[in-house]
Amino acid sequence: MVKVFTLGLSSIDAGTVPTDGSMQTDANLTNYGYTNQNSAKLAMETPDKTEFHAEEVDDPVLISQKAGAVTVEWDIMNPSPETLVAFCGGTANKSNQSLTDNDRWEAPDDVPNIEKSIKVTPKQGFIVKLPRANVVGTVSGNFTTGELLLLHVVATALKPTGTNAAKKLILEKKSAS
DSSP, rough: OOOOOOOOEEEEEOOOOTTTTTTGGGOOEEOOOOOOOBEEEEEEEOEEEEEEEEOOOEEEEEEEEEEEOEEEEEESSSOOHHHHHHHHSEEOOSSSOOOOOOEEEOSSSSSSOEEEEEEEEBBSSEEEEEEEEEEEEEOOOOSSOOOOEEEEEEEOOOOOSSSSSSOSOOOOOOOOO
16 A cells, blocks of 8 residues: 655646536636735534434433535636635626736625535645535735735535436545656
8 A cells, every 4th residue: 555645736727617527627727826825724524413313221222313515625816806706706897908918806695606626736646536515715915015815715515416327425645746
């Protein structure tokens, strides 16, 4: 058995969720900006469990478990208007039509339901894949010279659906480069 040490971060990419339930291909994933140092994390919650006890014995006679949430979180330190649309919804546009790129983001009136395929590539070790995830982006920051305005993204794994449905969380050993 090979032991795998996973550390560092090379990139976090996202793309549309394929209709067949598989993981999006690398060619269709986009990197949306730099990840703020020490902000990226994977969390797998402990399953919720319900114990059933009988009057005649002290120990449970049955335990029922329900999977806990799997999340990937990170902060994007240089979000573009298009990045804000990808993770928060809303619209990106130009404040002046003579501009070539969008320079304005307008928040949506209602919170949208956004789904993406997420791929986290470390410097070494396991690549983390969420074939289908609900993503929520929030903007925050302090207006000081020592801090940036950040886009905080939380991707919560969902059960993939479709004819070629993958598992909700995939850890795949990164090939040596």
